[in-house]
Amino acid sequence: MKCGAQLSLYVMADDFVRVILSSLDAIEPLREYLRIETDDISTLIVGPSDMIFPVMRELFVAAASSGHHVAMHATISRGCPGEPDLVTCEPVKATVFDVDLEGRKALAAKAVEMAARSGRRVAVQFSLYPLGPADYMDEIYGCIDFLKASPVFDRAKNYCTRLVGDAGPVFEALSQAWLSFGDPNAHVAIDLTASANSPSKDAAA
Structure with missing residues (x-):
C-alpha cells in the first residue's frame, strides 16, 4: 500500500531558507527508509x-x-488507488484494523499516552477523510471520540479538529487517527495545518 505526505513548510522570518533547509537536514538520516523529493512548492x-x-x-x-x-x-x-504499490510502503509492523472500533480507540489512546515529549508546543487542525465504504462516518465518529478523550484535544471547529500540546503526543494522535480509523483496504487521507511559535492569542490557549 502506498503511503505518503505532500507538505509545505512556511517560516515567518528573513532567514526562512536556512530554517527550511536545516529542517530538511534533520530528516536526512531517514532517506534510506523513505523516498523524499523536494521542489519549489513542497x-x-x-x-x-x-x-x-x-x-x-x-x-x-x-x-x-x-x-x-x-x-x-x-x-x-x-x-x-491512483498510485502504484511500492515495497518501501509496506508497514513495519502489523496494523490494528483487525481490532473492533472500541479496541482501536483504546489502543490509539494508549499510544498517545506513551508518546515521548519533544519539548516543543504546537497547534494543529486537521480533517480525516476515510473514503470508500458506506459506513465511513462510524470511523470518523470513532476517531472524534478518541481525540476528545485525548490530552491534546483542544476543540472541534467547522470541518476540522484542533489539537494543542507537545509535538510528541500531538503528532502521535495524528498518526493514530490516520492508522487506526478507516477501512484498511480503502483510501484514507488527512488534510492538516500545523503552527508553532505563533504570536496570535490562540497560541497560548
Missing part, C-alpha cells in the same frame, strides 16, 4: 505507514526550534 515523503508522521514531526520540530513562527500544510494519504 516536499514529498513516501514510505512505511508508521514512519510518515514521525518524520513530519521531526521536520516540524526542527523548524519550530528556530524560535520563528512556522506553519506547515500537508496532505497525507494511504491506499490511494
Whole structure:
C-alpha cells in the first residue's frame, strides 16, 4: 500500500531558507527508509505507514526550534488507488484494523499516552477523510471520540479538529487517527495545518 505526505513548510522570518533547509537536514538520516523529493512548492515523503508522521514531526520540530513562527500544510494519504504499490510502503509492523472500533480507540489512546515529549508546543487542525465504504462516518465518529478523550484535544471547529500540546503526543494522535480509523483496504487521507511559535492569542490557549 502506498503511503505518503505532500507538505509545505512556511517560516515567518528573513532567514526562512536556512530554517527550511536545516529542517530538511534533520530528516536526512531517514532517506534510506523513505523516498523524499523536494521542489519549489513542497516536499514529498513516501514510505512505511508508521514512519510518515514521525518524520513530519521531526521536520516540524526542527523548524519550530528556530524560535520563528512556522506553519506547515500537508496532505497525507494511504491506499490511494491512483498510485502504484511500492515495497518501501509496506508497514513495519502489523496494523490494528483487525481490532473492533472500541479496541482501536483504546489502543490509539494508549499510544498517545506513551508518546515521548519533544519539548516543543504546537497547534494543529486537521480533517480525516476515510473514503470508500458506506459506513465511513462510524470511523470518523470513532476517531472524534478518541481525540476528545485525548490530552491534546483542544476543540472541534467547522470541518476540522484542533489539537494543542507537545509535538510528541500531538503528532502521535495524528498518526493514530490516520492508522487506526478507516477501512484498511480503502483510501484514507488527512488534510492538516500545523503552527508553532505563533504570536496570535490562540497560541497560548
